[in-house]
Structures are given as C-alpha cells and as structure tokens.
Amino acid sequence: xxxxDLDQSDVRELNAALHNSDIAKNQSKWKVRNTKGRxxxxxxxxxxxxxxxxxxxxxxxxxxxxxxNITVNGHCGPGVAENMMSGTVRIKGNASQYAGATAHGGxxxxxxxxxxRCGISMKGVxxxxxxxxxxxxxxxxxxxxxxxxxxxxxxxxDSLYEARLYxxxxxxxxxxxxxxxxxxxxxKAELKELLKQANLSDINVDEFHRYGSARTxxxxxxxxxxxx
Amino acid sequence: xxxxxxxxxKSENIESHLGSYLSQMLIEMTxxxxxxxxxxxxxxxxxxxxxxxxxLSPEDNYNWKKVSNDLxxxxxxLVNFEIRGNQATYIVPGTEEGITAWLYANHPDLKLISxxxxxxxxxxxxxxxxxxxxxxxxxxxGTHALGHTRMATESAVTTHHSxxxxxxxxxxxxxxxxxxxxxxxxxxxxxxxxIFHTDNDSxxxxxxxxxxxxxxxxxxEALAASIHDLDGxxxxxxxxxxGFAVMRDPIACKPAVIAETDDWVAMASEYRALAVxxxxxxxxxxxxxxxxxxxWKH
Numbered sequence: 001x002x003x004x005d006l007d008q009s010d011v012r013e014l015n016a017a018l019h020n021s022d023i024a025k026n027q028s029k030w031k032v033r034n035t036k037g038r039x040x041x042x043x044x045x046x047x048x049x050x051x052x053x054x055x056x057x058x059x060x061x062x063x064x065x066x067x068x069n070i071t072v073n074g075h076c077g078p079g080v081a082e083n084m085m086s087g088t089v090r091i092k093g094n095a096s097q098y099a100g101a102t103a104h105g106g107x108x109x110x111x112x113x114x115x116x117r118c119g120i121s122m123k124g125v126x127x128x129x130x131x132x133x134x135x136x137x138x139x140x141x142x143x144x145x146x147x148x149x150x151x152x153x154x155x156x157x158d159s160l161y162e163a164r165l166y167x168x169x170x171x172x173x174x175x176x177x178x179x180x181x182x183x184x185x186x187x188k189a190e191l192k193e194l195l196k197q198a199n200l201s202d203i204n205v206d207e208f209h210r211y212g213s214a215r216t217x218x219x220x221x222x223x224x225x226x227x228x
Numbered sequence: 229x230x231x232x233x234x235x236x237x238k239s240e241n242i243e244s245h246l247g248s249y250l251s252q253m254l255i256e257m258t259x260x261x262x263x264x265x266x267x268x269x270x271x272x273x274x275x276x277x278x279x280x281x282x283x284l285s286p287e288d289n290y291n292w293k294k295v296s297n298d299l300x301x302x303x304x305x306l307v308n309f310e311i312r313g314n315q316a317t318y319i320v321p322g323t324e325e326g327i328t329a330w331l332y333a334n335h336p337d338l339k340l341i342s343x344x345x346x347x348x349x350x351x352x353x354x355x356x357x358x359x360x361x362x363x364x365x366x367x368x369x370g371t372h373a374l375g376h377t378r379m380a381t382e383s384a385v386t387t388h389h390s391x392x393x394x395x396x397x398x399x400x401x402x403x404x405x406x407x408x409x410x411x412x413x414x415x416x417x418x419x420x421x422x423i424f425h426t427d428n429d430s431x432x433x434x435x436x437x438x439x440x441x442x443x444x445x446x447x448x449e450a451l452a453a454s455i456h457d458l459d460g461x462x463x464x465x466x467x468x469x470x471g472f473a474v475m476r477d478p479i480a481c482k483p484a485v486i487a488e489t490d491d492w493v494a495m496a497s498e499y500r501a502l503a504v505x506x507x508x509x510x511x512x513x514x515x516x517x518x519x520x521x522x523x524w525k526h
Contacts, residue, residue, distance in 0.1 A: 036500055037498055037499035037501075037502070037503050055509070056513070058498055058499060058500055059498075075513055077483070077485075077498060077499060078483060094514065094515065096483065096515055097481070097515075115480075116481075116518065135480075135518065
C-alpha cells in the first residue's frame with residue numbers, strides 16, 4: 001500500500017508517482033488522504049491498480065483513467081472521470097457537472113446524484129447513477145449506456161447518437177431527437193449486467209424505461225435546402 | 229472565472245471568528261480570480277435612526293477626521309468612525325438620503341460604497357491575501373459575510389469595478405458569470421432612480437434586486453423575478469441585513485456548492501473553500517439546482 005497525504009505532498013507529486021511506471025507497476029494499492037476538494041487528483045493513470053481517495057475532490061478527478069479501479073469516498077467537483085478509457089471509477093457521494101464527459105470506456109458509478117450534463121458526449125463509457133441526474137444529461141451521447149436509478153432532469157439525451165439511456169424514475173423532458181423505445185429482452189439483460197457491476201443488483205430492471213435516438217438529425221434534410 | 233464565497237453564522241463561535249473563516253475561504257479561491265477582491269460583512273448594527281456608511285478614498289492616510297467633522301455639521305450630531313486601509317466607516321445620526329450628492333459636493337474624491345444599518349464593504353485590487361491584510365478582515369466579527377475574487381472579463385480592473393456591489397440599504401451582491409442585457413437594464417433602472425457608479429454588469433444585477441426590494445418584493449421574490457429579466461450566466465450570492473441567498477441561472481454552468489452544519493451555512497464556487505470550515509467534512513453538502521433560490525435568515 002502506498003499512501004499520499006495531500007496536506008504533506010501536493011497533487012503533482014501524486015500524479016507524477018502514478019505516471020512513473022517503475023512505481024505504479026509495483027504498487028497495486030494506493031490511498032489518498034486529505035483531498036479537501038483539490039483538483040485533478042489521480043488523473044491519467046495507465047496501470048491496473050486499486051486507488052482509494054478518502055474525501056471530497058475538486059475538478060477532473062480520475063480523468064483519462066485507463067485500467068485502474070478508483071473509489072472516491074466523498075463528493076466530486078465537475079468533470080469526474082472525463083475522457084476515461086477503461087477501468088472503474090466509483091463515487092460514494094454526489095458528482096457535479098459533466099461527470100464522465102466524452103469518456104470512451106470503462107464503468108463510472110455514482111452512488112449519489114449527478115448534476116447537469118452527466119455523460120455529455122459519452123463515447124462508449126457505461127455510467128450508472130444510483131440517484132438522479134440533472135438537465136442536459138447524455139447531450140450528444142454517442143456510445144455506451146447511461147443508467148439512472150432515480151429521475152432525470154430536462155432535455156435528457158438531446159441530439160443523441162447511439163448511446164442507450166435507461167431511466168427508472170421520472171424524466172422532466174426529453175431533448176431534441178430523443179424518444180422512448182421499447183425495453184426488449186436484450187436491453188433488460190444489458191441493464192441487469194450493468195446494475196450487477198455497479199453493486200445494485202437489488203434494483204428491478206422491469207422498473208426502467210429505455211430512451212434512444214430517433215435518428216432524424218443524422219442526415220441533411222432536403223426540405224431545408226431553400227434555407228441555404 | 230471569478231470565485232465567490234459566503235458564510236452565514238448560526239453559532240457564537242462562527243460569529244466571533246467570521247472574518248477569519250471568510251478570509252480562509254476567499255484565499256482558497258485565489259486561483260479563480262487574481263484581479264481584485266472584496267468582502268461584505270454584516271456586523272455591529274447601528275442604533276435606531278442611525279446609518280452606517282462605508283466610504284472609499286483613492287489614497288491611504290486620508291484626512292478622515294475632517295470628513296467626520298463635516299458630516300457632524302451636516303447631520304447636526306455626533307458621528308463615530310473607524311478607519312481600515314483607505315476606507316472608513318461612519319455611523320451618522322440620520323439616513324443615507326442625499327449623502328452621495330453631499331459627498332460629491334464636499335469631498336469629490338470619496339466614493340460611498342455601502343450604506344445601511346450593519347453592512348460594511350471592503351474591496352481593492354490585487355489578490356485576496358493582500359486585500360484581507362490591507363483591511364485586517366481576519367479580526368472582524370459579524371453575523372454573515374460574502375466575498376469575491378475577480379477575473380475580469382467584461383469591464384475594467386479597478387477598485388470601483390470590484391465586487392461586492394451594493395446599490396441599496398444593507399444589500400450586496402457577488403457574481404460569478406456574465407450578463408448580456410445589462411446596458412438596457414441599466415437604462416431602465418436609472419429611470420427608476422437606481423444610482424450606478426460603473427459600467428459593470430454585476431452592478432446592474434445588484435441594482436435590479438435593489439429596485440425589486442424597493443417595490444416591495446422580499447429577497448426570494450426579487451431573485452425569482454431576476455430569472456426572467458437577467459439574461460446571461462450567473463451564480464449569485466446576495467446578502468441583506470438579516471439574510472443570505474444563493475441562486476444560479478437555469479443553465480447553471482457556473483459552479484456552486486453549498487454546505488450546512490448546525491453552526492453555519494456556507495456557499496462557494498468550489499468545495500475546497502468550504503473545507504477550511506470547522507466540521508466541513510461531515511457537513512450536509514450539495515450542489516444548488518438551476519434556477520432555484522436558497523435562502524437563510526437570522
């Protein structure tokens with residue numbers, strides 16, 4: 001176990017150690033204390049390791065994560081796990097704006113609520129939120145799944161591409177080109193697996209609705225030609 | 229960018245260390261705005277029929293005693309005052325009415341930056357640490373306070389363009405964001421008698437709220453109306469004589485976090501500014517929802 005106390009050393013030292021493959025390859029367990037809302041904690045990890053971040057974190061925690069399993073025992077500021085490639089990021093508290101933005105892969109679990117723009121432009125990550133998500137979530141989401149066990153705010157899935165959205169509670173409103181679609185067996189199976197990975201197997205998949213793209217914004221509409 | 233903080237006391241401990249806690253919070257927000265910083269603190273309310281005025285001079289070592297004598301004559305009564313840096317706070321036996329014009333006629337180099345029964349505003353150019361030291365903010369006691377550190381995007385970097393802005397009795401506002409319809413609103417509000425000192429957008433927001441309060445709105449009603457009339461991005465923290473409120477615009481891209489314990493309620497642009505408060509780790513902590521008003525009152 002390697003432990004960093006951010007009252008004693010700064011975030012640059014922590015991230016430099018994580019990026020030094022001689023250190024990171026030989027240390028499978030990491031712990032960070034006294035985070036106090038600092039920014040860019042545990043960013044750019046490219047190793048299979050376990051990381052416990054004990055406390056609230058600021059902007060961009062666990063950004064660009066590859067391979068690592070990161071747990072944040074607290075709340076997160078904006079942009080947690082943005083551009084994640086693989087691995088797992090688990091937030092025990094709430095997440096601020098644009099959690100999992102543009103992330104390509106891996107699993108992001110938020111055990112509290114996520115605020116606005118959760119999963120904006122997601123490109124393959126799976127995001128499971130135990131609570132609610134704010135407005136404009138999954139805006140322009142391209143690939144992957146956003147699972148919301150609570151309610152979703154306004155304009156869910158606006159200008160959506162091929163990401164799949166599963167919401168258990170109420171949706172305040174759907175964004176442009178986002179529609180409800182039937183929950184087929186394959187979707188229930190996919191959702192069940194995601195809930196299992198998020199340690200939320202006790203939640204019944206039959207309570208969810210599925211939303212996806214109507215695909216009407218994909219191509220140029222010839223009826224609009226006169227406008228150019 | 230800009231960083232904003234607010235602290236509302238619910239206990240003796242916080243009240244007696246209000247300036248110290250608010251200073252620590254504001255220093256944490258330094259990287260969000262290096263241009264200027266300011267605080268508004270609500271403390272030592274005046275006796276009935278008295279008004280507290282905060283006045284700013286362009287230079288240190290101003291002859292404040294002379295102003296005091298002149299004010300005594302003007303009000304025909306005893307005037308007490310306290311000097312901090314290049315500012316002074318006067319307690320005058322009367323109302324604020326006409327005092328801006330009086331200052332302009334008698335001491336044209338001075339600017340009135342707040343008036344009311346308990347508000348005091350201190351602001352200057354530079355980093356929060358410099359401003360806090362200049363005015364000895366750490367020693368201040370009080371019931372609630374707001375702070376701002378500015379990264380200017382929209383109007384000049386001067387002390388007068390610094391936050392907090394006060395455009396009404398005991399009212400002040402700090403703002404993170406930018407407003408796009410402030411020129412038109414300023415014209416409308418001037419016709420209603422609101423006095424503006426700068427071309428700054430945030431001062432218009434403060435003036436708008438002051439105007440609504442004058443028309444009989446309470447703070448929550450004034451903020452609710454501002455959602456329709458102010459166009460732009462904003463997280464506001466607003467202070468009144470006995471209250472404190474936080475509101476974000478409906479898009480809510482400007483950050484804000486609120487935390488509450490039995491001893492205090494606080495808001496900040498980022499959690500790290502709240503982490504300096506006693507018991508922050510276990511405080512109830514949340515992100516304010518868009519277009520929702522959060523307010524507390526003593």
